Amino acid sequence: MRALATHRLASLVPIAAIMLVLPLMFPSAYYYRVAALVFIFALAALGLNLLMGFAGQVSLGHAGFLGLGGYAVAIGPTHFGVPPWLCIVAGAALSGLIAFLVGRPILRLKGHYLAVATLGFGLLIAIVLTNEAGWSGGPDGTSVSRLTLFGWRLSSSDAWYWIAGASFLAGATLGLNLIDSPTGRALRAIHDSEVASSLLAIDVARKKLGVFVLSAVYASVAGSYLALLNGHITPDISGFLRSIELVAMVVLGGLGSIPGSLVGAALLVVLPQTLTMLHEYEHMVLGLVLMGFMIFLRQGIVPGLAAFFARWRR
Amino acid sequence: MTILAAEGLSIAFGGVRAIDHVSLAVEAGLVFSIIGPNGAGKTTLFNMFSGLYVPQDGHVRLAGEDVTGLAPDRLARRGLARTFQNLQIFFRMTVLENVMVGRHRHETTGIFSDLLHLPSVARQNRKTAEAARAALARVGLAPHGNLPAGGLPYGALKRLEIARALASEPKVLLLDEPAAGCNPVETQELAGIIRAIVKDGVTVVLVEHDMRLVMNISDRIHVLANGRTLAEGTAAEVRASPAVIEAYLGVHGSREAQRAVG
Numbered sequence: 001m002r003a004l005a006t007h008r009l010a011s012l013v014p015i016a017a018i019m020l021v022l023p024l025m026f027p028s029a030y031y032y033r034v035a036a037l038v039f040i041f042a043l044a045a046l047g048l049n050l051l052m053g054f055a056g057q058v059s060l061g062h063a064g065f066l067g068l069g070g071y072a073v074a075i076g077p078t079h080f081g082v083p084p085w086l087c088i089v090a091g092a093a094l095s096g097l098i099a100f101l102v103g104r105p106i107l108r109l110k111g112h113y114l115a116v117a118t119l120g121f122g123l124l125i126a127i128v129l130t131n132e133a134g135w136s137g138g139p140d141g142t143s144v145s146r147l148t149l150f151g152w153r154l155s156s157s158d159a160w161y162w163i164a165g166a167s168f169l170a171g172a173t174l175g176l177n178l179i180d181s182p183t184g185r186a187l188r189a190i191h192d193s194e195v196a197s198s199l200l201a202i203d204v205a206r207k208k209l210g211v212f213v214l215s216a217v218y219a220s221v222a223g224s225y226l227a228l229l230n231g232h233i234t235p236d237i238s239g240f241l242r243s244i245e246l247v248a249m250v251v252l253g254g255l256g257s258i259p260g261s262l263v264g265a266a267l268l269v270v271l272p273q274t275l276t277m278l279h280e281y282e283h284m285v286l287g288l289v290l291m292g293f294m295i296f297l298r299q300g301i302v303p304g305l306a307a308f309f310a311r312w313r314r
Numbered sequence: 315m316t317i318l319a320a321e322g323l324s325i326a327f328g329g330v331r332a333i334d335h336v337s338l339a340v341e342a343g344l345v346f347s348i349i350g351p352n353g354a355g356k357t358t359l360f361n362m363f364s365g366l367y368v369p370q371d372g373h374v375r376l377a378g379e380d381v382t383g384l385a386p387d388r389l390a391r392r393g394l395a396r397t398f399q400n401l402q403i404f405f406r407m408t409v410l411e412n413v414m415v416g417r418h419r420h421e422t423t424g425i426f427s428d429l430l431h432l433p434s435v436a437r438q439n440r441k442t443a444e445a446a447r448a449a450l451a452r453v454g455l456a457p458h459g460n461l462p463a464g465g466l467p468y469g470a471l472k473r474l475e476i477a478r479a480l481a482s483e484p485k486v487l488l489l490d491e492p493a494a495g496c497n498p499v500e501t502q503e504l505a506g507i508i509r510a511i512v513k514d515g516v517t518v519v520l521v522e523h524d525m526r527l528v529m530n531i532s533d534r535i536h537v538l539a540n541g542r543t544l545a546e547g548t549a550a551e552v553r554a555s556p557a558v559i560e561a562y563l564g565v566h567g568s569r570e571a572q573r574a575v576g
Contacts, residue, residue, distance in 0.1 A: 008431075174429045181428035181435050182421040182442070189404045189415045196402035199364055200482055201390035201419035210425050256406075 008180050011259050012172055019165045023158070032157035033229070034273060039164035040225045042265035043171050045249040046258060047218020050175055052247070053256035054184065055211045056191030057107065058115045061122025062246050065095045065216040067129055067238030069223030074144045074233050075135055084147045088224040092217045099216030100209065107208045122243045129235040141234030144227045160229045167225070171218060172258050178214075179258075187211055219246075252293055254300025263301050267293075316375070317342040317517050318394075318486050323362055323372035332358045334541040335372070340486070340519055340534075345512055347520040347528045349552075350538035351561060356521040357399055359538070360488050363519070364396050365389045377485065391419055393485035397475040397492060399521075403463050410459035412474055413446035416481030420445075449481040453507055469500040476507065486517045493524040505531050529553065537561070 026032055048062050072091025076082040082090065106117040129136045136142060146155045154160065178184045186207050189197040198204050227233040236242065245268060253264025271289060275282045297304030318340040325333045333355045340346040348356050361367040363374060365386035373382045376392055384392075395416075404412050421442060423435050450456045453473040458466065466474060472492055479487055489508070493501045501524060508531055512518055522528050528535065529549045537544040537552055539561040545552055552558055 177431035177435075178425075178429050180439070181431065182418065182423055182438060183425050183428040185407070185411060185415050186418055188407055188411075192404040192406055193402040195366065195386075196398065196404070196478075197415070198386040199390050199394075199396055200416050200478065201387050202415075203387050214425075214429075 008176050009173060012169060012176070015172070015259060015262060016169060019169075023161065029157045032161045034270060036157060036160040036164045036229055037226075038262070038266045038269045039161070039168040040222050040229065041246070041249060041269055042262040043164070043168050043225070044219045044222035045246055045253065045261040045265050046168070046171050046175055047215035047222075048246050049250045049253075049255065049258065049261045050178065050187075050218075051211050051215040052250055053254075053260075054179065054191060055187040055208055057208055057212065058111070058247075059118040059212070059215070060115050060240075060243050060247065061118035061120070061125070062215070062219050063238045063240075063242035064122040064125035065099065065219035066223035066226065066242060066246075067125050067235065068095045068098065069220030070144075070227035070233045070237045071129060071136055071223075072220070073147075073224045073227050074137075074142050077145045078142075079135065084145060084228060085149060088221060091224050092220045095216045095220035096213045099213045103209045103212040104205075107205065107212060119240070119243070122238060122240060126235050126238040126240070129238055136235065139235060141232055141236075143232050144230070146231065147228045154228075155231070157229075160225070164225055164229075167221065168262065171221075172262075175258050183207065183210070248290065252290065252300060254302040254304070257300060257302040260300050260302035267301070315342045316340065317377055318363065318519065319375040320359070320363070321373040321375065323359070323369045323374065325358060325362060325367055325370050331541050333362065333369075336538065336541070336543050337372075338536050338543070338546065340517060342485075342517050343512065343515060344533035345508065345518045345520060345531050347522060347532040347535045348538060349522065349525075349528055349535060350544070353540075354538040355541040356538055357490060358541075360396065360490055360519075360521060363488060364394060390482065390484075393483075394488070395479035395482050395484035395486070396488035397472070397479055397490055399490040399494065401471050401475065403471055403474060405462075405464045407463055408459065409455060409461050409463050409466065409474060410443065410446055410450065412463050413449050413478050413481045414442050416449065416478040417442040417445055419482050446477075446481050449477045452480060452510065453477045454503065469496045472496065472500075473504070473507065476511075480511065480516070484516060486519060487511065488519045488521075490521050491523060492520070493522055493527050501527055 022035060044066060048059060051057050051059055069091040072094060073084050073087040076087030076090060077084050102121055106114060109117055130139050146153050186197065186202045189202060190204055190207060194204050223237060226237065249264035249268050250261060252267060254260030271286055275285055278285055293301060299307065316339045320336055320338050323333055323336045324331065336359065348359060350356055358367065362369050365384055368383045373380055375381065376389065376394060381389060381392065404415060421438055423438050427435050447456060447459060450459055453476050455470060455473055455477060463474065476492065493504055496504060505527055508518055520532065532549055535549060535552045536546045537558050544561055545555045545558050
């Protein structure tokens with residue numbers, strides 16, 4: 001029993017259980033849609049968390065990869081006749097390749113410099129998607145053909161709930177595997193001391209690049225799902241606010257906490273939906289709630305609550 | 315056999331020659347100490363040995379090969395390890411995990427097998443943890459493996475850095491002021507640990523201010539002052555050198571010391 005509770009993947013059991021039970025309480029398809037969005041953003045936040053929470057590198061341009069994945073499933077089927085599922089894979093590969101090429105020079109930078117360089121990258125993608133109207137449909141975006149798998153046409157929200165949920169669990173499994181491995185230990189070491197890491201034979205630049213590519217692939221897949229779920233895509237997917245939103249999800253849920261990425265995504269997806277009843281005060285209340293969480297649970301919601309309960313039990 | 319050598323090493327920072335044509339040769343299997351007043355360039359020399367600074371002139375040789383300008387991780391792969399004057403602990407990890415990172419050079423799994431947690435990764439983790447526990451035992455920290463590294467007192471953190479470096483199974487271990495901030499009892503334990511390390515065949519290069527420790531355990535001592543070599547020899551030779559006494563005590567102080575001895 002104890003061995004189960006301390007198992008590497010133990011934190012995924014309650015998440016999977018909630019995922020299975022939750023639909024019983026959904027009064028309408030709209031709830032499936034919101035929950036699917038939560039899992040999709042959680043997947044992107046999870047990848048970013050591997051980069052920020054474990055390796056300690058900031059990216060303010062991750063929505064750029066969200067856009068690459070999203071437009072891959074928009075452009076691939078219409079312009080090249082590639083099936084959408086293959087476009088998800090191709091988009092992820094392209095995002096990984098671009099992350100590799102962009103990451104090599106910019107991951108040498110640290111702190112604010114890295115943040116600004118990634119910010120520039122995100123803006124660049126957004127501008128390209130807006131201006132290349134022939135491919136992307138310009139600022140108004142373009143429609144996305146639905147995903148067909150084994151002859152099924154997946155357009156309903158409940159189908160996406162299960163796809164996104166299962167993908168999040170798969171992504172979280174890979175993430176938890178990584179943390180407890182030679183690569184994961186090296187990344188966590190880099191976070192605390194690059195000098196000590198390099199003198200323990202860790203190739204710091206290569207490890208950072210590896211996790212940057214990985215986080216880009218997560219974001220790309222999430223972007224593809226988002227486009228397929230909505231059936232439409234605009235360059236806003238790569239916007240600066242989207243990038244900030246992803247960072248906020250990671251920090252709010254807890255840097256370095258994989259369940260935290262889900263909690264952060266859930267909060268930032270669900271809260272604006274429920275606050276719409278406050279009309280013009282919506283954004284103000286949202287801002288206050290975020291500030292409150294950061295003031296009282298500085299380590300993030302999941303690690304903060306875990307520490308609180310650990311103290312309380314003693 | 316010379317395991318680590320500096321040949322005419324020089325480096326300047328903004329016109330100040332921090333190290334000026336320093337040459338030394340460390341024999342394998344011995345304790346080689348580098349001493350000198352504050353600002354003599356001891357840590358700068360260590361930073362050149364470990365690849366953090368690239369010397370502007372001269373060469374560094376490790377086990378006979380020219381390794382000048384090689385990156386730190388390359389040097390570490392060739393069997394060099396070091397500790398730091400101001401601690402470089404991985405504070406977000408447990409004590410055991412800190413030492414497990416030291417095993418990186420012996421770990422063989424790649425990022426894809428790590429993501430999938432293939433059986434090879436589980437095997438690798440077990441082997442790494444086992445070796446890390448053995449390294450912790452060598453510095454007397456075996457019972458504290460599961461503590462967060464931040465939970466250890468200062469003296470224990472110093473030993474944790476030694477264990478982490480030892481876990482990489484180095485040929486040469488550079489220790490940068492391991493006794494700084496340690497009480498006499500801890501310093502004595504440290505002397506025992508260093509002796510045991512050397513007995514296991516690791517060459518130790520030591521930068522240290524605690525003269526009792528230095529005189530006690532060093533086979534050879536190299537004295538630096540203002541970035542230049544002042545003297546080199548055994549503990550007795552260095553202690554008797556007028557140049558060394560002058561560097562430490564000043565001209566006036568050395569006259570006083572001579573009067574006191576004579």
